[in-house]
Amino acid sequence: MKWLQYGFMILFHPIEIFYLIKRDRKNIPWMVSLFTLAIAVLIKTLTVYTVNYTVASKSAEQANALWELGMVVVPLLLWVVASYALMTIMGGESTFKETLTISTYSLVPYILFTPLVIIISQVLSTSEAGFFNTLQNLLIVWMLILLFVGFKESNGLGFGAAIWRAFLSLIVMVLIAATFLLIFALGSQIVIFVQELTSEINYYLR
Amino acid sequence: MKNICRLLCVLILCAYFTLQAAAFDYRDNGYALSEDGKQRVAIPKPYTVKTVIKEFGGSQTTLNSPQDLFLSETGEYYIADTENDRIIKLDSDFQFIAEFTQADDSALSKPTGVFVDNVGDLWVADSGNARIVHLDEQGKYIEKFVKPESDLLYNVTSFVPTKIAINPINNYLYIIMGKQFMMLDAANQFKGYVGANQIGINFFNWMVQNFASEELKFQLTKVEPPSYSNFMMTEDGRVVAVGMSSNSRISIINTVGSNIYPSGNYGEVAYEDDGTPINPLFVDVTIDDNQIISVIEQNSKFIYQYDFEGQLICFFGGEGLSAGFFGMPSSIVSDKQGNLVVLDSMLNQIQVFQPTEFISLVHNAIVQYNAGFYEESMASWDRVKEKDSTYGLSRNFIGKIRMKNGQYTEALEDFRLSGDKVNYGKTFESLRYQFLQKYFYVIVISAAVLFILLALLIKKSRKFISNLQAKLWKQ
Numbered sequence: 001m002k003w004l005q006y007g008f009m010i011l012f013h014p015i016e017i018f019y020l021i022k023r024d025r026k027n028i029p030w031m032v033s034l035f036t037l038a039i040a041v042l043i044k045t046l047t048v049y050t051v052n053y054t055v056a057s058k059s060a061e062q063a064n065a066l067w068e069l070g071m072v073v074v075p076l077l078l079w080v081v082a083s084y085a086l087m088t089i090m091g092g093e094s095t096f097k098e099t100l101t102i103s104t105y106s107l108v109p110y111i112l113f114t115p116l117v118i119i120i121s122q123v124l125s126t127s128e129a130g131f132f133n134t135l136q137n138l139l140i141v142w143m144l145i146l147l148f149v150g151f152k153e154s155n156g157l158g159f160g161a162a163i164w165r166a167f168l169s170l171i172v173m174v175l176i177a178a179t180f181l182l183i184f185a186l187g188s189q190i191v192i193f194v195q196e197l198t199s200e201i202n203y204y205l206r
Numbered sequence: 207m208k209n210i211c212r213l214l215c216v217l218i219l220c221a222y223f224t225l226q227a228a229a230f231d232y233r234d235n236g237y238a239l240s241e242d243g244k245q246r247v248a249i250p251k252p253y254t255v256k257t258v259i260k261e262f263g264g265s266q267t268t269l270n271s272p273q274d275l276f277l278s279e280t281g282e283y284y285i286a287d288t289e290n291d292r293i294i295k296l297d298s299d300f301q302f303i304a305e306f307t308q309a310d311d312s313a314l315s316k317p318t319g320v321f322v323d324n325v326g327d328l329w330v331a332d333s334g335n336a337r338i339v340h341l342d343e344q345g346k347y348i349e350k351f352v353k354p355e356s357d358l359l360y361n362v363t364s365f366v367p368t369k370i371a372i373n374p375i376n377n378y379l380y381i382i383m384g385k386q387f388m389m390l391d392a393a394n395q396f397k398g399y400v401g402a403n404q405i406g407i408n409f410f411n412w413m414v415q416n417f418a419s420e421e422l423k424f425q426l427t428k429v430e431p432p433s434y435s436n437f438m439m440t441e442d443g444r445v446v447a448v449g450m451s452s453n454s455r456i457s458i459i460n461t462v463g464s465n466i467y468p469s470g471n472y473g474e475v476a477y478e479d480d481g482t483p484i485n486p487l488f489v490d491v492t493i494d495d496n497q498i499i500s501v502i503e504q505n506s507k508f509i510y511q512y513d514f515e516g517q518l519i520c521f522f523g524g525e526g527l528s529a530g531f532f533g534m535p536s537s538i539v540s541d542k543q544g545n546l547v548v549l550d551s552m553l554n555q556i557q558v559f560q561p562t563e564f565i566s567l568v569h570n571a572i573v574q575y576n577a578g579f580y581e582e583s584m585a586s587w588d589r590v591k592e593k594d595s596t597y598g599l600s601r602n603f604i605g606k607i608r609m610k611n612g613q614y615t616e617a618l619e620d621f622r623l624s625g626d627k628v629n630y631g632k633t634f635e636s637l638r639y640q641f642l643q644k645y646f647y648v649i650v651i652s653a654a655v656l657f658i659l660l661a662l663l664i665k666k667s668r669k670f671i672s673n674l675q676a677k678l679w680k681q
Binding site: 013053123127 | 678
């Protein structure tokens with residue numbers, strides 16, 4: 001119950017709520033962030049199916065639920081891992097669980113207001129798609145601001161230091177993503193190599 | 207018993223191979239694209255082959271790599287038989303009338319374009335001799351046109367005209383040379399490019415204009431005109447051109463020089479094995495009396511047909527040796543009966559395609575729609591739907607007619623299924639307007655109530671939020 005109230009109060013007093021979460025960090029349940037993430041994914045997927053056809057960027061036939069999941073979870077987890085990893089070596093104060101919880105709480109405005117935006121979209125025409133996109137972008141900007149504020153507060157940083165470290169975290173994010181891409185590329189090369197080797201051996205044995 | 211078994215086996219094998227061959231070669235249908243434009247959808251056959259002509263008269267019985275076919279107003283066909291260095295004239299039944307090989311004292315060399323003006327004079331793009339020759343009806347030499355003197359043509363080294371026509375409105379000679387489309391006047395003077403792109407003022411151009419040195423300016427601002435490969439001149443002086451610019455592969459250029467055809471991605475982009483995109487290569491275009499545009503795409507050897515609004519009607523053909531397929535289609539004209547005559551520069555033949563009942567119905571319905579006969583058009587589209595209920599274009603046109611008739615809800619469904627977002631939006635707006643008119647008072651009152659409730663809620667929630675805040679701090 002307390003965690004739901006935190007989620008609601010994020011909309012009005014984010015800095016205080018981040019402080020309260022920090023104060024409570026010994027007993028944050030894992031369920032909180034998991035639940036928030038799951039709802040965010042659900043909302044993102046539902047958007048594709050329920051938004052008015054006039055403003056939809058892609059049709060429901062083209063939609064892929066797994067892709068929508070990835071679009072929410074992957075960037076967020078990358079940010080959490082990158083900022084936590086960076087702040088452990090740059091004098092941060094937050095734990096991993098705390099970083100995760102605060103970051104997922106930043107999704108709350110997106111979760112609460114996207115249904116409203118979808119309802120508004122039902123009366124919008126094709127020529128008014130710009131209005132719809134602006135609303136969506138506003139929600140994303142709100143989320144980004146909350147992410148930044150959470151990062152700043154949970155690590156007890158000043159404004160300038162927070163900006164510099166957030167920028168570094170972004171670079172770390174890119175590095176992590178690049179590493180995964182590299183591992184994926186090399187892995188596929190190894191798979192291809194093994195495949196070719198087995199086909200050669202098969203041919204030789206025949 | 208053994209023999210019977212053997213016989214059976216052979217029979218089955220034979221049947222299998224013939225069936226397989228048939229399945230491979232028997233593509234007896236045309237195509238349209240799915241509403242997202244990514245998949246081919248089979249539609250009933252749009253055209254059947256009426257005749258295939260391989261034998262022509264004159265000094266050579268067959269053609270050799272012919273590049274251009276022209277249909278004069280009086281109904282004679284002219285073929286630029288490029289590798290045989292001649293122009294041949296055929297009557298409307300493709301019977302030999304005359305052949306032209308000489309101009310002045312020198313012979314024609316690799317003619318690639320031919321045009322007949324309204325007087326009956328013959329104009330030949332004599333590419334091998336780098337000139338355009340003007341002959342009279344009997345083939346007597348009148349004059350020639352060579353490379354015009356102009357400072358604007360600084361990068362033109364050799365003058366190799368490939369396609370020509372005369373605009374009946376301003377009497378300029380329109381030529382395609384290389385990939386450039388230009389005009390010449392009767393005195394062999396350069397009159398400018400046709401369909402040239404507008405160079406707008408943007409930040410980059412402004413910077414170059416103000417700060418670049420003369421040499422740099424020359425290098426940076428050398429904007430090339432868009433490239434064209436072929437064109438057709440209509441009787442009222444409009445130019446239907448095809449080219450390689452990515453967003454206007456088909457354009458209709460009116461007499462003041464602006465493109466009135468909607469820009470879009472015409473044709474289909476193919477992909478090589480490594481994923482490199484291959485853009486469609488349109489080599490010839492024809493527009494018939496119904497304003498239906500047919501273009502030849504030389505990579506896939508398909509003929510694509512569009513209406514005047516830029517909507518794909520169908521495409522058909524493909525690579526193959528049998529009738530109805532193409533080796534290397536090089537030129538297309540449409541005759542007065544609505545047939546398509548296609549010249550093939552690899553198989554050295556002409557194929558005459560006759561419209562089937564299906565495509566005639568479609569053309570008829572489009573013409574009726576464009577003329578404003580919506581009831582009749584609706585009836586025609588219903589008959590099209592009887593023949594192919596999944597044909598996307600019929601759904602789109604039925605949607606448009608329903609929108610004009612005020613049946614918005616049905617039209618919405620038609621537009622959604624045919625993927626036409628623009629018209630969907632327009633219909634939606636009409637529907638919304640109707641709804642607003644009908645329930646105006648209800649909407650205003652409910653909005654007012656909602657507003658008051660919201661104001662009350664905000665007032666209450668102030669207290670609620672501060673209470674919650676205090677409570678959370680205490681925990």
